[in-house]
Amino acid sequence: MIKFHRLSRVVIFKDNKVLLAKANGYSNTFLPGGHIEIWESTEDALKREIKEELGININIKRFIGDIEHQWESKGVNNLEINHIFEAEIKDEYEKIESKESHLEFFWVKLEDLHKHSLQPFPLLDMINNIDSISSYWKSTLK
Numbered sequence: 001m002i003k004f005h006r007l008s009r010v011v012i013f014k015d016n017k018v019l020l021a022k023a024n025g026y027s028n029t030f031l032p033g034g035h036i037e038i039w040e041s042t043e044d045a046l047k048r049e050i051k052e053e054l055g056i057n058i059n060i061k062r063f064i065g066d067i068e069h070q071w072e073s074k075g076v077n078n079l080e081i082n083h084i085f086e087a088e089i090k091d092e093y094e095k096i097e098s099k100e101s102h103l104e105f106f107w108v109k110l111e112d113l114h115k116h117s118l119q120p121f122p123l124l125d126m127i128n129n130i131d132s133i134s135s136y137w138k139s140t141l142k
Contacts, residue, residue, distance in 0.1 A: 009083065011064065012058070014107060015107075017108055028118070030119055031082075032054065034053070058088065067082040069120035122140065
């Protein structure tokens with residue numbers, strides 16, 4: 001069995017840190033964002049997901065690229081396409097807090113990013129070289 005996921009994800013920087021998400025019970029982290037609904041654009045999905053997850057609005061600055069990724073969980077093969085954007089937070093806020101009980105969000109210094117099991121793993125290279133990227137595509141498919 002194969003499960004397919006089409007996702008819109010965002011890189012948000014603040015004070016030489018990047019915002020990461022983590023699901024309860026898992027060791028890996030990922031970028032904020034989530035699944036794109038049928039007939040929903042990638043940008044609309046990203047704005048909706050960030051509003052649902054964090055209760056904030058974002059300004060999308062640019063599309064960075066795509067990452068194809070596969071993994072196996074509980075006997076199910078998963079394939080995802082991640083559409084990655086860079087954005088900034090539009091709203092004033094005191095603290096980033098998850099609006100969804102199964103997720104936590106936190107800021108990570110860029111030099112410590114490698115310590116947080118960021119998935120899919122090509123994101124580490126992408127984020128560390130983001131200023132020199134005009135177009136990005138990587139795949140973990142075998």
